[in-house]
Amino acid sequence: MRLNAWLQDHRRVKKSRDYNFAFINEAAKREIRRKILKAVAIPGYQVPFASPELPVARGWGTGGLQLTLSLIGPEDILKVIDQGCDGSVNAVNIKKFVGQVTGVSTTTDTRQATIIQTRHRIPEEAMTRDQILVLQVPFPEALRTVEPSEAETRRMHGEADYSQMWLYLYEDIVKYGEISIGARYPVTVNGRYIMDPSPIPRWDIPKLHLAETLFLFGAGREKRIYAIPPHTRVEPLEFEDEKFRVEDFPGQACQRCGSSATFLDEIIDEASGARTYLCSDTSHCDKILAQQEEKEVRSCK
C-alpha cells in the first residue's frame, strides 16, 4: 500500500467519523425522510419540517443540504451547482462539507452524478430516472407575493383558491404588456397545487414537465419540503391568449463554446459597457468544448 494513499484515506475516514454519517443525527434524518415521502405523495404541496441547525447559515442552501444529507449513501456520486456553475463558492463549500461528513466522491459531470444539489438552475443535459435533483429554495410559497399571511395561503392551497394569483398575472400584463416574472415562475403541479419552482429561470421550467427524474425542493429557513415526482404534469401559469415563453437570446451565442441552444449569462464589462454571453451551465459548456477540440484533433490527423 502506498503511504500517501493510505494517509489520505485514513484522514478521510477519520474526518467522517468525527460526526454521524452525513452529519445530521438519525432521528432528524428520519423526520426529514418521512416528510420527503409525504412530499412525493402530494406533488407540489409544501410539507413543514423541523429544519434543525447546520454549520451553514440559513439561507445558504440548508434546505437542499438537509435533503442531500438525508438521501446520500457511501455509493452516491455528488454534484453541486450554484447558478449552473460547479466552481462557485456556495457550490464548492457544500460539496466539500458533504464530502467531509460522508466520504462520497464528487463530480462535475451531470451524467455521472447520482444526486445533484443545485441553486437556481436545472442542468442542460437531460437527467435519468436513477438520478435525484435537489433544489435549494429561498421562498417556497408561490402565493406570498399576493398574500402575506401563512394561514391564509394554507387555506388558499387547501381550497385551490388561486384567483388572487391569476389576478396578479392579469394586472402584470396590463402594466407591462406581458407577465414580468423572470425567475420563480409559478407552475401548477399535477393539475392541483400552484408551486414555486425555486428561482430557476423560465428556461428550465419545461424540464420539470413529465421528466424522468425526481425533483426535491428544500427550504431550510422557511422549513418546507416539496417535490415533483417523475412523469408528473408541470404547467407554467398562462392565459389562453397570453402564452408562457422562455427567455430568448436573439443572435447571441456562448463566447466560449459557441452554443446558442443553452441558457446564457449576460456579462457586462463595466468599463466599456460591452455585453458578452457565456453558458450558465459550466459543465455542459466544458463538454461541448471538449467535443469540439476532439473533432479538431481528429480532422488534423
Place this chain on the structure above:
Amino acid sequence: MPAANSTLATQQAFRILLQALSHPGEIYPWSPSDPGQGLPLMLQTLLDHEVSFAVIGPESDATAALVRDLTGSRLSAVPAADFIIVTRGRSQGGILAAKRGTLEYPDQGATVIYLVESLDREGQAGLWVKLQGPGVNREMRAMITGLAADEILDLQKINQEFPLGVDSFFLDRAGQVMGLPRSSLLEVQ
C-alpha cells in the same frame, strides 16, 4: 435485530422506499437476502418516538410489541395513528378509519404498510391493479397476492378527495416492496 450498521441500512432502505413511492406500481427488491427482516428494516427507517402506530389483522399484539421494542413508537387507535400496519393484507374495513389529513395539512394523512404474500409482474393467482398518475409513465400494472380486493376499493374511497388520503407500501414475503401514493388512480382488474 438491527442490521450491522443501521445508519447505512436505513439510508439504503429509505432510498428504495423513495424510489418505490416515486414510481408507483413498480416492484423493488427490498431485503431479499433475509425476507424476514423486511418489516423490521422498514420500521427502523420510518418510525420512532415522534410518531404513533396501529396494527390491524391477525397477530397484531406480537407485531405491536415488535414495533414498540424496535422503534419506541407509540401504540394508538387507528384514527390517530401516523403509521398503520395491516398484517395478512386484510383490514376488513378498518383502514377506512385512518387519518386522511386536513385540507391545510394533507401530509398528516397516515402511511399504511400492507404485509402481503407476493408482488409480481405476471401470473393469475393474485389481484391485478392498474395505476395511473404522478410517477407513472402512462399506466402501470402489478399483481398483488394476499391482498383482499376490498382493500383496494377502500383505498379508492379514502383517496378520492385528493389531497386528502393515505399513502401505502406493500411488503411481500420474498422481501419486495411496492409504493402507492394517494395521488395514484387505482383500478382493480
